[in-house]
Amino acid sequence: MTAAKATTLSEQFRRGELFTVECPSREVLKHVTSRWGVLILVALMEGTHRFSDLRRKVGGVSEKMLAQTLQNLEKDGFINRISLPVVPPHVEYSLTPMGEEISHKVVSLADWIEENLPRVMKAQQAANRL
Amino acid sequence: MTAAKATTLSEQFRRGELFTVECPSREVLKHVTSRWGVLILVALMEGTHRFSDLRRKVGGVSEKMLAQTLQNLEKDGFINRISLPVVPPHVEYSLTPMGEEISHKVVSLADWIEENLPRVMKAQQAANRL
DNA sequence: CGGTATCCGCAGCGATACTG
DNA sequence: CAGTATCGCTGCGGATACCG
Numbered sequence: 001m002t003a004a005k006a007t008t009l010s011e012q013f014r015r016g017e018l019f020t021v022e023c024p025s026r027e028v029l030k031h032v033t034s035r036w037g038v039l040i041l042v043a044l045m046e047g048t049h050r051f052s053d054l055r056r057k058v059g060g061v062s063e064k065m066l067a068q069t070l071q072n073l074e075k076d077g078f079i080n081r082i083s084l085p086v087v088p089p090h091v092e093y094s095l096t097p098m099g100e101e102i103s104h105k106v107v108s109l110a111d112w113i114e115e116n117l118p119r120v121m122k123a124q125q126a127a128n129r130l
Numbered sequence: 131m132t133a134a135k136a137t138t139l140s141e142q143f144r145r146g147e148l149f150t151v152e153c154p155s156r157e158v159l160k161h162v163t164s165r166w167g168v169l170i171l172v173a174l175m176e177g178t179h180r181f182s183d184l185r186r187k188v189g190g191v192s193e194k195m196l197a198q199t200l201q202n203l204e205k206d207g208f209i210n211r212i213s214l215p216v217v218p219p220h221v222e223y224s225l226t227p228m229g230e231e232i233s234h235k236v237v238s239l240a241d242w243i244e245e246n247l248p249r250v251m252k253a254q255q256a257a258n259r260l
Numbered sequence: 261c262g263g264t265a266t267c268c269g270c271a272g273c274g275a276t277a278c279t280g
Numbered sequence: 281c282a283g284t285a286t287c288g289c290t291g292c293g294g295a296t297a298c299c300g
Contacts, residue, residue, distance in 0.1 A: 077253025123207025
């Protein structure tokens with residue numbers, strides 16, 4: 001119980017956390033993998049966007065959810081919010097360095113799905129025939 | 131408008147799909163990034179599990195949501211379900227080749243969060259001081 | 261053991277209206 | 281333009297009971 005299995009321990013410790021109900025990582029994971037979180041991170045990979053840019057780009061998102069998701073991701077340190085004090089208001093959203101790191105992972109996942117969608121849909125159809 | 135920018139086109143076409151409301155990829159993405167989908171895929175990366183194994187391993191999941199998530203992922207072709215016709219029933223879940231591919235992406239994302247949680251929490255605290 | 265079926269509460273989300 | 285505030289509802293998800 002003192003200091004055994006250093007290699008496997010660090011592996012299992014981190015995993016054990018995520019599988020635990022109270023693991024703080026779950027909240028972050030939730031923000032990042034949320035319905036609109038994914039799409040926003042992907043969108044911001046292509047550069048800075050204004051609020052209404054994102055609203056137009058991310059099809060189907062409501063103002064409320066866009067604002068909420070942006071706030072979550074900003075609080076987690078993934079997004080920079082720059083408000084220019086002019087009229088009419090002008091706010092720009094961009095990825096922080098941390099945001100870029102995690103966006104790579106998210107984009108990688110999203111890309112896989114889009115590229116392999118044919119395979120997935122084929123599997124779905126095969127499942128329906130059972 | 132005819133055939134311009136071949137490189138950027140393939141890039142933007144795939145992206146344009148995901149940003150669209152009716153894009154079928156969104157459903158798959160939803161299954162994979164769902165609250166329990168992520169954890170199940172991560173868990174199954176470590177090998178075949180039985181239903182109750184998963185139930186115990188993935189903290190906080192209810193029977194209903196576990197069954198539902200497993201069914202979704204099975205229909206998408208990410209999970210193999212093998213039911214041994216014995217009493218008491220014995221059912222084993224494992225990743226298909228496609229499931230392994232996508233799990234790598236998911237695990238990569240989950241790992242990043244667990245490894246960088248300190249950075250994220252530090253950013254969160256900084257945000258709270260504003 | 262490994263589900264399915266049913267009920268139901270409440271958070272989450274969308275739609276709308278309003279503000280700086 | 282970029283949000284907040286409010287309301288109403290939908291459907292996610294937990295609890296329970298029952299089947300193969």
